[in-house]
Structure formats: structure tokens, C-alpha cells
Amino acid sequence: MTPDNGGFATAAYLLAALVYGAYVVSLKLRERRLRERLSRLESHATASNRAAGA
Amino acid sequence: MTSASEPLAVARPRRDILLGVAILAVALVYVRALAFTPIEARQGAAQKILYIHATAAFIALYVAFALMAISSILYLWLKDEKLDRVAESAAEVGLAFTTVVLLTGPLWGKTIWGAWWTWDARLTSTLFLWFLIVAYSLLRGAVEDRGRRARYAAVLGILAAMLVPFIHLSVYLFRTLHPMPILLKPSAPSMPAEMQVTFFSAFVAFVLLFAALLRARYRIATLRDLVASREQERA
Amino acid sequence: MGDAPGTLAASWIVARKDLAIEFRTRTAFLSALVFALLGVTIFYFAWDATAVAAADLAPGVLWVIFTFAGLLGLQRSFGSELADRAIDGLLGAPISREAIYLGKALANLVFVSGILAVTIPAVVLFYNLPFGAGIGALAGIAALAAVGLVAVGTLFSAMAVNTRMAELLLPMLSLPFFVPIVMGAAQSSARLMAGRPIAEAWPWLRILVAFDIVFVTACTLAFPFTLDE
Numbered sequence: 001m002t003p004d005n006g007g008f009a010t011a012a013y014l015l016a017a018l019v020y021g022a023y024v025v026s027l028k029l030r031e032r033r034l035r036e037r038l039s040r041l042e043s044h045a046t047a048s049n050r051a052a053g054a
Numbered sequence: 055m056t057s058a059s060e061p062l063a064v065a066r067p068r069r070d071i072l073l074g075v076a077i078l079a080v081a082l083v084y085v086r087a088l089a090f091t092p093i094e095a096r097q098g099a100a101q102k103i104l105y106i107h108a109t110a111a112f113i114a115l116y117v118a119f120a121l122m123a124i125s126s127i128l129y130l131w132l133k134d135e136k137l138d139r140v141a142e143s144a145a146e147v148g149l150a151f152t153t154v155v156l157l158t159g160p161l162w163g164k165t166i167w168g169a170w171w172t173w174d175a176r177l178t179s180t181l182f183l184w185f186l187i188v189a190y191s192l193l194r195g196a197v198e199d200r201g202r203r204a205r206y207a208a209v210l211g212i213l214a215a216m217l218v219p220f221i222h223l224s225v226y227l228f229r230t231l232h233p234m235p236i237l238l239k240p241s242a243p244s245m246p247a248e249m250q251v252t253f254f255s256a257f258v259a260f261v262l263l264f265a266a267l268l269r270a271r272y273r274i275a276t277l278r279d280l281v282a283s284r285e286q287e288r289a
Numbered sequence: 290m291g292d293a294p295g296t297l298a299a300s301w302i303v304a305r306k307d308l309a310i311e312f313r314t315r316t317a318f319l320s321a322l323v324f325a326l327l328g329v330t331i332f333y334f335a336w337d338a339t340a341v342a343a344a345d346l347a348p349g350v351l352w353v354i355f356t357f358a359g360l361l362g363l364q365r366s367f368g369s370e371l372a373d374r375a376i377d378g379l380l381g382a383p384i385s386r387e388a389i390y391l392g393k394a395l396a397n398l399v400f401v402s403g404i405l406a407v408t409i410p411a412v413v414l415f416y417n418l419p420f421g422a423g424i425g426a427l428a429g430i431a432a433l434a435a436v437g438l439v440a441v442g443t444l445f446s447a448m449a450v451n452t453r454m455a456e457l458l459l460p461m462l463s464l465p466f467f468v469p470i471v472m473g474a475a476q477s478s479a480r481l482m483a484g485r486p487i488a489e490a491w492p493w494l495r496i497l498v499a500f501d502i503v504f505v506t507a508c509t510l511a512f513p514f515t516l517d518e
Contacts (some may be wrong), residue, residue, distance in 0.1 A: 002093065002095050002096075002098050002156075003097070003098035003165065004098065005097075005099055005165045006100070006159045008099075008103065008162065008164065008165050008169075008220045009088070009099045009100050009102045010088075010099040012100075012103040012106065012107070012158040012161040012162065013069035013084060013087075013103075015154070015157045015158065015161075016106045016154045016157070016158055017084070018108070018151050019150060019154050020080070020263065022164075023147075023150040024073070024077070024268065026269060027267065027270045027274065031270065031273060031277065033275060034277040034278055034281055035277065037279060037281050038280060038284070039283050041284045041285065041288070042204075042211065043282065045284070047287075048192065051181065053121060054219065123298045125441050130514055182468070185464075185465050186465055188461075189461045191463050192454075192461055193452070193457060193458065193462065194451055194502050195452065196452035197452055198453075201517075202517060204429070205514050205515065206448045206515060207513070209444075209448070209515060210448075212507075213444075213466070213507060213511065214465075215507075216504075216507060217465060217466055217469075220469055220499075220500065221468065221469065223496075224469050224473075224496050230473065243433055268315065
């Protein structure tokens with residue numbers, strides 16, 4: 001008699017997708033935030049360079 | 055002083071093709087495993103958890119953790135910052151995979167053993183792996199100086215790599231309930247061909263996912279260090 | 290000025306310095322001791338004494354308390370050097386880095402042994418353990434366990450003291466490593482105190498000895514990497 005435990009499989013697959021998915025989202029958000037900080041630092045640097053060169 | 059051209063390569067966001075392919079591969083495996091793979095007669099549909107549980111377990115231990123340990127050793131020897139970033143990335147991605155192992159394992163275990171958790175060698179080692187990577191991440195978070203952080207993390211990484219087999223061997227003294235590996239028997243594997251295909255497809259897909267996540271995490275580490283250097287220059 | 294002391298002699302000098310400082314105030318030792326005794330007491334009230342015999346519980350209680358009291362002792366290990374960067378004095382001295390580690394570990398070993406010397410009799414007393422040959426074996430197991438705890442704990446204490454959350458970080462780093470020690474010590478002492486033949490306890494003792502050998506070596510080799518130079 002094959003046991004009826006499909007619910008467990010569904011739950012496991014969902015949980016895994018959730019963990020991996022949340023991690024991907026976390027990576028994307030962190031990368032975006034870092035790029036924003038970097039571009040802000042870059043624009044400050046070029047602005048001060050321009051001011052110094054002028 | 056500011057090398058304006060250097061950061062642009064990293065600063066320009068590119069579409070992550072590897073990650074896209076990996077996610078697609080995983081999605082396809084999901085469909086194949088759930089809809090197109092036969093149900094195992096004795097264990098029922100829950101046996102399909104194997105395809106994501108065993109692959110995550112293998113990658114967490116033998117890919118992520120091994121990479122973390124090896125980069126730690128190499129870092130202490132060669133002192134190259136890139137190695138530290140690899141170790142850091144391997145640890146974090148490994149933590150995600152280990153979490154999946156610990157969440158899917160009990161769900162599968164409940165159906166085949168009747169118990170959510172047992173303290174057998176493999177489960178216990180995996181739990182310890184999880185604790186150790188968390189400790190590793192906390193240690194990294196607590197040390198400000200970059201050089202010191204890398205050294206401390208490397209020391210912990212190496213010691214952790216020594217501890218996990220120790221735990222496994224120690225707990226092996228207790229009787230283990232973990233299912234014997236049916237693919238790695240010296241004789242022919244006892245899985246029907248369709249399941250084997252699903253299993254190996256799952257393996258490939260999740261290895262791709264690991265590689266994509268590792269690369270993305272490594273990029274973040276590089277960006278973070280770059281930002282930190284720039285901020286220090288301004289100060 | 291004579292030759293710089295060899296590693297063992299230098300370790301002993303470092304250990305003596307630490308123990309002298311510790312002995313002057315005794316606060317840390319007495320606090321850890323009282324903590325251990327309180328812990329042993331609290332555990333006794335934590336379950337149904339009619340369901341489980343106190344003597345069966347005793348090994349578990351002893352080794353759990355041992356790890357937490359040990360952690361308290363380890364916390365203070367490098368703390369005294371943090372003030373005024375006193376560690377620079379140590380680093381400037383003509384002794385090897387390994388000697389600094391071994392000396393600190395030795396001082397911690399004395400500290401932890403002192404706590405065990407009081408806690409074990411307390412457990413025998415409170416849990417009504419049969420006082421026989423098992424007690425001698427217990428002392429031996431305690432020595433092995435203390436060596437392992439101190440080896441790992443001293444290394445992590447050196448790292449944790451340089452961070453913002455030292456008190457939380459030290460347990461987080463150390464406790465996973467303490468598990469084989471607790472496992473080996475508790476399982477072997479439980480069997481020996483229950484009067485089982487030594488052959489039954491031997492596999493667990495082997496784990497303890499193996500852990501000590503592997504991690505004393507590894508931590509001694511790793512220690513220089515935790516220093517900033």
C-alpha cells in the first residue's frame with residue numbers, strides 16, 4: 001500500500017524554493033544598494049576633482 | 055588618485071545570465087520531479103524530497119564547505135584577498151543550501167522513520183555544519199579590520215573543517231537510521247532509470263545554482279570592499 | 290642577559306604571570322566556582338527526581354556545567370591584556386608565539402581544573418554518587434576534557450576579545466567544538482560510574498583523547514595567525 005504523503009513532498013519543495021528564492025532576492029537587493037553607494041561615492045569624487053581642477 | 059576607469063567594470067550592472075539559466079534549470083527539475091517522475095511504491099510521493107534534499111546536502115558539504123575550507127587554507131598561505139572573498143561567499147551560499155537540507159530532511163524523515171529528527175551521524179553533522187557557518191558569519195560581522203577579519207575567519211574555517219568529520223565519526227558510534235546511499239553502492243544502483251535521470255538532472259541544476267549564487271555573492275564582496283576603500287580614501 | 294627561554298620554559302613564565310594576576314583578585318575564579326555550584330543545584334530541581342535517578346543524571350549535569358563554567362573562565366583569559374594594549378609587551382618579549390598560546394592555555398587549565406576540583410565532589414555529594422573506584426577514573430576523564438576545552442577556548446578567546454561582542458561570540462565559536470569533549474567525557478564517565486567494564490567506556494575515551502591530540506596541535510599552529518603582525 002503506497003502511503004499518501006504527497007503533502008510532505010509539496011511542503012519540502014515549496015520550502016526549498018522559498019529559501020533559495022529569498023536568498024536570490026537578498027543578493028539582488030544588497031548588490032543594488034552597494035552599487036548605489038558606489039555611484040554616489042564616484043559622483044562625489046568626480047565633483048570634487050572638477051572643483052579642484054577648475 | 056581616483057582611478058575612475060577601474061570601478062566602472064564592476065559598477066555597470068550586467069544581466070546575470072548564469073543565474074537565469076540556473077533558475078530555469080531548477081524550475082525544469084521541479085516540474086520533472088513532481089510531475090514526470092514515478093512515485094516510489096514503498097515510500098510514496100514523499101520520496102521525491104530526495105531530489106532536492108540529497109543534492110543540497112552534497113553541495114553544502116562537499117562543494118560549499120570544502121571550498122570555504124580550502125580557500126581559508128590558501129588565504130593563510132598566500133594572503134590574497136580574493137581567496138578570503140571566495141571563502142566568505144562559499145560560506146554564505148553554503149548556509150542557504152544547509153538550511154534547505156535541515157528543512158527538507160525532517161519532512162522526509164517523518165514519512166520514512168516516523169520521527170522528525172534523529173541524532174544520527176549525518177543529520178547531526180549537518181546541524182553542526184549549520185552552527186559553524188553561522189558562527190563563521192557572526193565572527194566576520196564582529197571584526198572591523200579587513201585583514202584581521204580574513205585571518206580570524208580563515209582560522210575558524212579550517213578548524214570547522216576539522217570538526218565536522220570528527221562529529222560525524224563520533225556520532226557514528228550511535229546506531230544510524232539514515233538511509234544507506236542507494237546511488238553510491240559498488241553494485242548497480244537500485245534506482246529505476248527514470249529516477250536516476252531526475253536525480254542527475256537535479257544535481258546539475260543545483261550545482262549551476264550554487265555557481266551562480268557564489269558568483270553573485272562574490273560580486274557583492276568585491277563591491278563592498280571597493281566601497282569601503284573609497285570611503286576610507288575620502289576620510 | 291641570558292638566552293631567550295625555550296618554548297616550554299616561556300610558556301610556564303606566561304602561565305605564572307597570568308595565574309599571579311588571577312590569584313591576586315580571585316574574583317573570576319570565585320564567580321565561576323559559585324556559578325558551577327549554583328548550576329549543579331538548579332539542574333537538580335529541573336526534573337522529576339522520582340522518574341529519573343539522580344545518579345543517572347549526574348554525568349550529564351557535570352559536563353554541561355563544566356562547559357559553561359569553563360567558558361566563564363576563558364572569557365577572562367585575554368581580557369587582562371586588552372587594557373593598555375598590554376599584549377604588546379608580551380609580543381615584544383623574546384618568546385615564541387606558540388609559547389604565549391601554551392602559557393595562556395596552561396593558566397586556563399589550572400583555572401578550569403580548580404573549578405572541577407570543587408564541582409566534582411559537589412556533584413558526588415548532591416547526586417549521591419557511589420564513592421568508589423569510579424571517582425579516580427572521573428578525575429582522569431576530567432583532566433582530558435579540561436585539556437580539550439582549554440585548547441580550543443584559549444584560541445577563540447584570543448580572537449573574541451578583539452571584537453565588539455566578545456561575551457556572545459566566545460560561546461558561539463566554542464560550543465560546537467565542546468560537543469565531542471562533552472560526548473566523550475559524559476558517555477565514558479556514565480559507564481564507568483555505573484560500574485560497567487572499562488571496555489565499554491573505551492570508545493568514548495578514544496574520542497576524547499583523539500580530540501585532544503588533534504585540536505591541541507591545530508590550535509597551537511593556528512594561534513600565531515590571530516596576532517596582528
